[in-house]
Amino acid sequence: MWRGAASSTWAARLRRFGRVSPQDGGRRAVATVSVAPVAGLADEPAKIAVRGLAPSQQVTVRALVADGQGRLFDACAHYQADTQGEVDLSQDASQGGDYVGVEPMGLLWSLSPAAMEKPYRRLEPKQVNVPMKVDLSVHQGYSPPATLPGRVLARASMERWFTLPGVRKIRLKEGVVRGSLFLPPGNGIFPGVIDMFGDEGGLVEFRSSLLATHGFAALSLPYFNFDDLPQVIEDFHLEYFQEAARFLLRHPKVKGPGVGVVGTGKGAELACSMLTFLPEAVAAVSISGCSSITTSALHYGKLTLPGLCFNMNRIRISKGGVFDIYEALDDPKDPANSHCRIPIEKAEGHFLFVVGEDDRHWKSSLYAEIAIECLRQHGKDNFTLLSYPGAGHHINPAFSPVCPIVLDRVLRVPILSGGNSRAHAYAQEHSWGEILEFLHFHLR
Known part of the structure; x- marks a missing residue:
């Protein structure tokens, strides 16, 4: 500053x-x-x-x-x-x-x-x-x-x-994996968490740094638009995220047998995919995520999940020049799009879904319902839902500034995020405590 x-x-x-x-x-x-x-x-x-x-x-x-x-x-x-x-x-x-x-x-x-x-x-x-x-x-x-x-x-x-004395930050360049690892102070070993944000890309560290102040070895993991990673969103290979999880588990300050994953938006979609397919992931926090792969395909070995498409014709622009993309994403409930769905019923770990009921970026509340219905149909109860009336899309740690309209860093246009400021602020404060408790419980 x-x-x-x-x-x-x-x-x-x-x-x-x-x-x-x-x-x-x-x-x-x-x-x-x-x-x-x-x-x-x-x-x-x-x-x-x-x-x-x-x-x-x-x-x-x-x-x-x-x-x-x-x-x-x-x-x-x-x-x-x-x-x-x-x-x-x-x-x-x-x-x-x-x-x-x-x-x-x-x-x-x-x-x-x-x-x-x-x-x-x-x-x-x-x-x-x-x-x-x-x-x-x-x-x-x-x-x-x-x-x-x-x-x-x-x-x-x-x-x-956003940090405490003694928190160590290590810039990571391990094989193909990039990012920043934050280690809490002290001599102990700590539960490991991978932290990812949305489709704006780049390295976003403030949540990982705060996680380290609460006792987690937190890896802030970019997946495009950083260092020598692809500059724009391309097809994703889950092996990249598996390599990051394995690095974390190999670290002498990180205790196993598995890691947690926290993701927002596109990062939430990747967090759910990691918990579904990777044995290294044992708990996932999905903040304002989708139940299907979006935009770009996801590959893991011989498996490919195509991404739901954004229909630009369904974007509305207000007189003030604000883009409303709420209806732009193809419907994941349409049977024609079933091959894009993340098969989360395969996951053995636990999910925490965090959504705002006034999310105008996309229909994250509906997507959480789809995911939970799928889990229940397969006889699973390995999930918790935190659904906040009046909250919008960007649910950040407690007391973060509320952003009902956000300037997109890639498109450089304002996009409607949604949410009533007071209700959204409550959602941030309450959910942050619940996220920390969820991770401590499932990574203990």
């Missing part, structure tokens, strides 16, 4: 959002804003409180973050002080702004690109060994989002870390 002294240009930009302000006539504000802990893990709660206000005083509390490229993300909420002149975000309800109601971590999960920035970008850390610095400011009166705030009354900052 950006941590150096601001240039005059940066100072001007940040001044608008309350990080830098002119001298206030020599008079020091009596209000204070406190954060506990000042530095903590990104998936753990923090307590934010304001003191020293006038009784019933109306204020706007703002959060501001600059990402690694210097792009600004902000959020704000309106609060009224109690009779003691205090505001406690863990107990008091926001009256407006980017969220309403009692939301202790609302200033973090509602972060979105500031008004001066291009919309729909995601705030995701690129360097997990550097904290995300959040600047908090308290302003006089209620100021709506994307407007100039009132006079600054108090400031504080907090750091959100």
Whole structure:
């Protein structure tokens, strides 16, 4: 994250959002804003409180973050002080702004690109060994989002870390396998987890790094658009993922006999395929996945599962230029597409399906139902379903910024992801705890 002294240009930009302000006539504000802990893990709660206000005083509390490229993300909420002149975000309800109601971590999960920035970008850390610095400011009166705030009354900052002291990161180039391995601190051996994201490709490390803070040897595994891997999605060979699982199990810090797999979107589809076909995989977390192979064929030995096609004619574009691809994927329930289905009834391990019922990227809730119906028809109960009303597609670890519309990194167009912000934030917080518990239980 950006941590150096601001240039005059940066100072001007940040001044608008309350990080830098002119001298206030020599008079020091009596209000204070406190954060506990000042530095903590990104998936753990923090307590934010304001003191020293006038009784019933109306204020706007703002959060501001600059990402690694210097792009600004902000959020704000309106609060009224109690009779003691205090505001406690863990107990008091926001009256407006980017969220309403009692939301202790609302200033973090509602972060979105500031008004001066291009919309729909995601705030995701690129360097997990550097904290995300959040600047908090308290302003006089209620100021709506994307407007100039009132006079600054108090400031504080907090750091959100994606790693712990002692977590080791090892850049992996083992045979054909690429990625980053995160090892927890300590001398013990740890359960192994392979972590994959969706069809944007590349190496995404923040979830793997957090998994390591919770005691897992976590391998962040890219499968295209990274290093010497194919730059675009091609047919997939499950042997690549088997090689990654075998590497993990050979590592002296990883205990067997099997590994877990966590995947989102296309990564979830691959996670389910690994649990279905590979003896090395014993537990899979499928987040917003499909019950069939999509787009590109999957090969394993002499077996080939073709991918469901996206029909571009079924994509709708709103007046604002947002792409709605909800109906674009061919129907996996159509008998003509049965040869694309992942035969998960063959799996001996356990599945955790995590879906948002308002996923507008595709019909992940329906796909989970198809998978569960298949398992039940074969007399299996090796699954758990977490289905969240009002949640969208990108279900990330707790307190991650909610993204109802996401700028696709490949197509460079905004795509509707879905979800009500408050409901989606709850889904992220609840599911993250359930995912950690599921992995610890089945990998113990």
